[in-house]
Structure formats: structure tokens, C-alpha cells
Amino acid sequence: MAKIMKPDELIKSINYTPPAENWLDLPNDLSPGRWAYPAKKNKVEYLMNELPGIFANPRDWSPGDVDWKLPSDWKEIVVNGFRERLDKYRSLKVFMDVCVRCGACADKCHFFIGSGDPRNMPVLRAELMRSVYRGEFTLAGKILGKLTGARVLEEDVLKEWFLYFYQCTECRRCSLFCPYGIDTAEVTMMARELLHLVGVNINWILEPVSNCTRTGNHLGIQPHAFKDIVDFMLDDIETVTGKRVKCPLNEKGHEILFITPSGDVFADPGIYTFMGYLILFDAIGLDFTMSTYASEGGNFGLFTNADVMKALNGKMYAEANRLGCKWILGGECGHMWRVVNQYMDTMNGDLQGPQMKTPVSPITGTVFDNAKATKMVHIAEFTADLIKHGKLKLDKSRNADINATFHDSCNPARAMGLLDEPRYVLKNVVDNFHEMPDNTIREQTFCCAGGSGLNTDEIMEIRMRGGLPRGNALRYVQQKYGVNTMACVCAIDRATLVPLADYWAPGVKITGLHELVGNALILDGEGERTMNLRQEPLPGMEEE
């Protein structure tokens, strides 16, 4: 963060070389811009009431203040919470014990690559927790102390956790390179759970969690307002295509429940992707409904606490049951799919009603056996299957002005292996497509730096430096091939990649996959299309 220096600091700054101190001894820099705003008191109070035992210490406070107003027994709470989790999660204990500091992960994190801050090396970020683990829970650490890299949990250590576990997007790129398969994202998840126990939190996560618990989506939009907003998009689709399509809400008796992140409903440019979904559903006559209560695919519980994740996720089955749906079609979202693919069946599989069946495409008859456990199909997979069977009439020329690349969103790529389906769809709706360099895509994809609840504007610098590896690869294909559009399948990406591209590769626009599908798709009974879903003239229509 840039701040104006005082004269005595300026004199010191003539020495450009940073001190060669042990990283463990470096003081915390808590200047504004290095942390996201803490959660509002009323949001914490609400959550304490709804989900007891997870959140605590509602108060007005600022990480910039010396006094964080922690409870007097904060240390005991954290140590006990740590002990409880070490017993509960075998994985955490293994991750604490097994790291040999080989350094394979050191330069794999986008936050380290962009910032150069050693505490953003995954090995050292996890070491922030491991040092306390050794100091508090291992005999060697207790006796030998610092010699084993052990630390006692002090307030500064807690503050350091807050700074650095909120500079991890849980993207799991580092885990890909770890010979032991240590999942640093899970270390971050545990650290954040412990911080919540003493009321150390960020608003950009807890307000959505609170809203989502109460109304079903991050912005807390209630059913009537949700309907109004969906109607705007139906109006817009009519303006563009000349056809009024449908979006049933809370209607019983439809085959499929469609759930997408609420960012697609409220935020630009996600709204164009939402219109793309509705155009697709009209084109194939899909028998679906949306729910205004399960109107959020995103699950900020993933970055908060396992029980919160379970509670928020449970609404998907609850609504599928209430509305009598056989299976769930999921929109373009990032962490929703990590929750679905890796945790949903274990957490909430028993909530599935007897009416729920292994998903079968009503158009092609394809049985999605891969979704047998969760009954949830990713829309990229669903659409790829439609295209493969020739069920869609597509006019690529409407996207002729687009020279696309594809950003693999961390969670669909690394957590569910959804690599080829979106590319297949993309190549069927645009003519010009170029991949970014191999070591920046697919499993090795670089994060947008806004995941895991960090997509908030007060830490824009952190996001921009964390976004450098992605932006740098994007700039490369922009300069080399004239790429002007980056497509992605995640609502956080659609929001956070816009400033990232503006800063690192100005001129590249961000779209969802189904925005481009919606543009290319020919509907029965549509009028002549002169503009795209953003209501910009189509190629060749500029003069009209």
C-alpha cells in the first residue's frame, strides 16, 4: 500500500536493501489497504444466533487499531479450537506434521509471485500455523522452542494469521506441486475457523453469509425483488432477440432446478451470462424452475466454517425437494462447484428426497453418471453434450468480433477437472480462440486473486499484485494474437477479472461462457438480431 512517508522514514529509505531478518521476527504491517474491512457487528450477532458456536465477539473494531478488542481468554479459545480440529480432522494433523519444507510450493502462489512477500509462499503461510502447532502441541516444540521453529500464540501471531490467511484465495495451485499433496486451502480454512471463534473476520465474507442464511442469496434480495430483477433481463432478452422467454421462479412440478450464483442476476457482466442461460433453456424447451430461496450457487461457507458451508449448501436439496425437482442444473460458478464436487454428498447427501434421480439430459438422453451422487450437473457439461448431439443452432458470425481466450477458474479446473467441456463449447460459438501459455492454464491455472471472499475493493492492490500472473499471461496473448476477450465460468471471475484485465491487459473484456452461447444461439421465432446481449451492435451491424 502506498503511503506518504515522514521525513525520517525518507532518510531511512535511502538504504534500498530490506533487512535480512528472520521472517518470523518481522513486524506486522497493518496499514490500510493490507486488510479487508471487518464484519459489521449486527451481521456477527445475527449469525451467532442462527449458527451457534461458530462466531463470536461482535463489536466495532478495526484491524488498523492496536487494540483488536479480543476476548480476555482469546488464547485459550484458539488453542482449544485448534486442538478440537486436530482431533476432528486427520488431514489437518497430517498437514501440520508432514511438510518437509522442500520448497516445491514456494513460488507457485500468485500472491507470492506478485508481491514477493515471503510470508505468501504457501510453505511459510502454512508455517504461520505450524509454528504455533509445534509450540503448543508438540513436546519438542515446548522444550526446544524456537530451535524447532516453534512459536507461542501471541496477539501478534494472531494478527499475522489474519493478514496472511486472508491473502490466500484457497485456489490450491500450490497443492498441485506438493509431493505430499498438502492442501494449503484446508490449512487456510482451519485458520479462518479459529479466527472466527474470537471475532476476527471480514465483512465481505460474513455479510454475504448472513444474507444468504436469511434470504438465500448474498445481497439479501427477497423474492419479489428477485422477480423484478429477473423481469428486467427478460425485457432485455426481448429487446435483443425479439422473443419473450420464460424464467419460472418457485414453481412446483418442473423436472430441473436451476441454481446459479446471484452475481449473475445482479452484477455486470454476470447478467449477460444469465440471459445466455435463459436463451439456451428456451431454445431447447427445458422444463426448469429457479428458486428464490436457493437463489445463490456461491457458498461463502467454504471460506468460513465447515458447518456454515453445510447449512448454506443444504438449501439446494431442500428447495429441490420442496419444488419436486428430479435433479439440479448448476450455472457458471467457481467455489459452488468445489463444494458440490468435493463436499456436498458427504455433508448433505442424506437430504436428497426420493424424487431425486441421476441426471439425464431430457434433450439428448445422456445419463450424467458422474453426477449420480450429488444429482447436480454443470451447465458447461450440459451444453457441451447438446452441441455434441447437434441440438443447438449456432451462428458463430455473431461473435466474429471476438478473439477469445479461456481462463480456467481454479475450482472447476482443479477441484472437478472441468477443463475440456467449456473449451468445447467456446470453440463452437467463436471462431477465434487462443490459449494462454501452458503453465498458466488448465490444472496450473493462475487464480483471479479475488476468490475465497477476497473480491472486495478495499484490497484492490492486493488483488492486482495477486492477479499479476494471470494478467501477465493474458497480456501475452493479447499482444501476440490480438485476443480481446477472456471467457470464464465463474461469477467471482466475471467480477474480479474486469479490473484485473483493465490494469494488466487494458482492452480485454471479460465474458461468461453462456453469454457467448446466448449471442450465437438461434431461437425459433426470433427477430433479426442486430445487437449482442450487451446491446452493442453485432459485427456488420455497426452502421444501422
Next chain:
Amino acid sequence: MGLTDSIAARAEELSHKWAELILGTYPEQTQAVWRTNHDPFTNPVGAAIKGATDRLIPLLLTWNDAEAVANSLEQLVKIRAVQDFPPSRALSFVFLLKKLLRQEFMADLSAKGELEELLRFETRVDNLAVIAFDLYVAARDQIARMRVEEVKRAHKNLVRRVNNMGITAHKAE
């Protein structure tokens, strides 16, 4: 041989030394990683440092293309504008070239009574700093602008609904 010729003859070596000084503004553990990884996609900061010093030294010698100078500075300035540096440290990398030139040439030129040559050349480095300052401020302004735009985008349809409610209420009256 004049100073510019001496610099031209040792351009590669000076670029390397300047890049090393810039790397030195980062923590030791980081330097070790960035020094050894030559892949521009997994080490974009290292690549930006090397790219800037390699291109800027010849440009300082010819000193007739301000746009090329700005283009060569831009990526590194933008990177340092979002790293954890106060403005003075973010732009210190330009002045490290002055430090390097003095270290390499001052004693010799002074002995020959030709120190003026160095002073004259340093004016170019000062100009480099001024160009970097413009780029830095532009980057910081952009960050501020992006914040505002992001908030607007995030609530686009909500604002539309609120505005629409105003119209409906007005009509009802």
C-alpha cells in the same frame, strides 16, 4: 572513449547489475527464487525487471524516443505501484541506476577531470524518474477509479430496480 561509449560497450553487464540492484529491494528469500526462475509466466516480476533494464540502457544512450522509454518502464512501474512499497521506494529503482553509474564510472571520470560527462548523463536518469512518476500516478489513479467502477457494476441491476421504483411511484401519484 567517452562515457556513452563506455556504457554502450558494457550495456549487457550494466543491465544485469542494475537488475541485481532492483532485485535487492525485495526480501532475500524472494530474490533467491526470482533470480533463478527465468520463465516469464511463472516469474513475471523477475521478467519485468530484466525486460526494463535490458531495454532502457540502449534507450538512454540514444535518448530520442520518449514513448519507447515510457513503454519500457510501464510494466515494472505498474507492478511496483501495487506492491507493498511507499511511492519513494516504488520508484527508487530508477535512482539505483544512478548509484550504479557512480559506482562504475565516477572514480575514473573524476581522475580524468571528466566528471561533467557523468553529470550530463545523469540528467537523462533524472528524466527517466520523472517519466516513471507520471506512470506511477496514472497507475494509482487507475486503482482508485477501478474501485468505484467495481462497486457500480456489482449493483447494476439493483440500482436499475431502485430507479424503476422511483418512476413507478411517480406515475402512481
